[in-house]
Amino acid sequence: MSQPIYDRVALIGLGLIASSMFWAMKRGGLAGEVTGYARSQATRDKAREIGLCDRVCDSASEAAEGADLVVLCVPVGAMGGVAKEIAPVLKPGATISDVGSVKRSVIRAVAPHLPDDVHFVPAHPLAGTEHSGPESGFAELYDNRWCIIVPADETTDHDAVRRLETLWQGMGANTDEMDADHHDLVLAVTSHAPHLIAYTMVGVADDLRRVTDSEVIKYSAAGFRDFTRIAASDPTMWRDVFLNNKDATLEILGRFTEELFALQRAIRTGDGDQLFDYFTRTRDIRRGIIEAGQDTDAPDFGRGAKKP
Amino acid sequence: MSQPIYDRVALIGLGLIASSMFWAMKRGGLAGEVTGYARSQATRDKAREIGLCDRVCDSASEAAEGADLVVLCVPVGAMGGVAKEIAPVLKPGATISDVGSVKRSVIRAVAPHLPDDVHFVPAHPLAGTEHSGPESGFAELYDNRWCIIVPADETTDHDAVRRLETLWQGMGANTDEMDADHHDLVLAVTSHAPHLIAYTMVGVADDLRRVTDSEVIKYSAAGFRDFTRIAASDPTMWRDVFLNNKDATLEILGRFTEELFALQRAIRTGDGDQLFDYFTRTRDIRRGIIEAGQDTDAPDFGRGAKKP
Numbered sequence: 001m002s003q004p005i006y007d008r009v010a011l012i013g014l015g016l017i018a019s020s021m022f023w024a025m026k027r028g029g030l031a032g033e034v035t036g037y038a039r040s041q042a043t044r045d046k047a048r049e050i051g052l053c054d055r056v057c058d059s060a061s062e063a064a065e066g067a068d069l070v071v072l073c074v075p076v077g078a079m080g081g082v083a084k085e086i087a088p089v090l091k092p093g094a095t096i097s098d099v100g101s102v103k104r105s106v107i108r109a110v111a112p113h114l115p116d117d118v119h120f121v122p123a124h125p126l127a128g129t130e131h132s133g134p135e136s137g138f139a140e141l142y143d144n145r146w147c148i149i150v151p152a153d154e155t156t157d158h159d160a161v162r163r164l165e166t167l168w169q170g171m172g173a174n175t176d177e178m179d180a181d182h183h184d185l186v187l188a189v190t191s192h193a194p195h196l197i198a199y200t201m202v203g204v205a206d207d208l209r210r211v212t213d214s215e216v217i218k219y220s221a222a223g224f225r226d227f228t229r230i231a232a233s234d235p236t237m238w239r240d241v242f243l244n245n246k247d248a249t250l251e252i253l254g255r256f257t258e259e260l261f262a263l264q265r266a267i268r269t270g271d272g273d274q275l276f277d278y279f280t281r282t283r284d285i286r287r288g289i290i291e292a293g294q295d296t297d298a299p300d301f302g303r304g305a306k307k308p
Numbered sequence: 309m310s311q312p313i314y315d316r317v318a319l320i321g322l323g324l325i326a327s328s329m330f331w332a333m334k335r336g337g338l339a340g341e342v343t344g345y346a347r348s349q350a351t352r353d354k355a356r357e358i359g360l361c362d363r364v365c366d367s368a369s370e371a372a373e374g375a376d377l378v379v380l381c382v383p384v385g386a387m388g389g390v391a392k393e394i395a396p397v398l399k400p401g402a403t404i405s406d407v408g409s410v411k412r413s414v415i416r417a418v419a420p421h422l423p424d425d426v427h428f429v430p431a432h433p434l435a436g437t438e439h440s441g442p443e444s445g446f447a448e449l450y451d452n453r454w455c456i457i458v459p460a461d462e463t464t465d466h467d468a469v470r471r472l473e474t475l476w477q478g479m480g481a482n483t484d485e486m487d488a489d490h491h492d493l494v495l496a497v498t499s500h501a502p503h504l505i506a507y508t509m510v511g512v513a514d515d516l517r518r519v520t521d522s523e524v525i526k527y528s529a530a531g532f533r534d535f536t537r538i539a540a541s542d543p544t545m546w547r548d549v550f551l552n553n554k555d556a557t558l559e560i561l562g563r564f565t566e567e568l569f570a571l572q573r574a575i576r577t578g579d580g581d582q583l584f585d586y587f588t589r590t591r592d593i594r595r596g597i598i599e600a601g602q603d604t605d606a607p608d609f610g611r612g613a614k615k616p
Contacts, residue, residue, distance in 0.1 A: 232594035235587035286540035
């Protein structure tokens, strides 16, 4: 086995992201000992049962103490509290990172608690499923996905940044660097606004009295089915995302509503050309995503069918 | 091989739906001879090249003449014109069907042209991919999907309805009956409104100057990526869907906008409880869809990864 990148890694929070990190680090021999902590006793018990982490601790401080890398894998709204709690035990020279979906508010909440002799290097792996909890992780989650590294400020130690990038690359991800505000805007477009929209559409379907739930479920071919997948994501995580990336999300939703009204008017007035032109333009983006290897072009959406 | 359900089937239009029907009918030995016609010479040439249809004809009338079942597989807006064209050659006692995504306007456009001695049994298979054209079809497209049969009116011959249902079941689908107005409302919820919303969101991303296209493409993890898949569907088909299911689509979009505004306000005012409750409720619908076998619960979205 090759030399681990960090001797001791602590994962605070043991959901989908942390458990996938654990399995990916084990797969690659990237860490010596990995400690873990979760707030709920049930999660800690489950982690011990399935061998998630080399050592599951009963407090965040116990897990973080002596670690060369501490990764906060808790909902965005809980990051500040955890940082405050573990700050006194952090090893000088350690790197503190996180996996939150928003970065400006995490930096604002976490940075003030940290001692000067640790390196704060926030990160955001762009990968997930609609599943959550300690049993949902798998080693391949990050393979060929992006992890955006967002150094807390210009003074962040370059070696600490590069070491964390190497870890993410070892877990299968491509890495990129970005500042926090730009990250939050990009994610509002590619993830946060789409999630709110999907949640909304699924809620509308559930409310509609003239269409039964069973009809919604039976007849959800492409379209709504993809929305329900998005709208099944972890409620706590997403509540925190929206509350913590408020400005960018509301800006994008405002733009979205404008465009939607324009298309609704085209439907109402029967302007087929406008609809056709709009739908033609959006096809190109899809092609780009497939070419970039971020989704499959399989015509059956992974249902396992084969062409004759 | 078992007895075919129809001796002669004509497919008018040779895109994803028709080509998948052809392969599914061949797989099941459900039809004797299958003729086909497409408006474009290039499509007809391609169909002949890949063996799509037993006989490719150079006019819709030639394909439809003598057929026991004629299936209109053209965009919703073109159904009326095709029906008018083939009406004079239809065999007495033949069944005319279609695969359009809206039913009331298709019935309104097609029925007046048909002679009294044919059976008009509209249908709508709820299956698709974002691909189109004669090469996009595959025999398994309809396996375990729903096909909604929408008899044109109360006088429709029961035997003709049952025979068409048997064909669809033979192609792998489950079948259900519904009246046209209810079909159009259900589909507005489960498919049409979600498609317009996805198109809109992808258009917004494309317009945003501060986020580059390459960023949108690179960082489109779950969320936006699913939207781009939906928004890559055939522009002509979807233009016609919206123009022909105007009332139900606009009603659902109105409801959607109301709900979206309520959630935007919750974000703006920081009402985390409202967001959390809403997101928790939408999870249940997803569970129902997985239990109904209409999507996979695989945590990797079919990317082929396995748990360790």
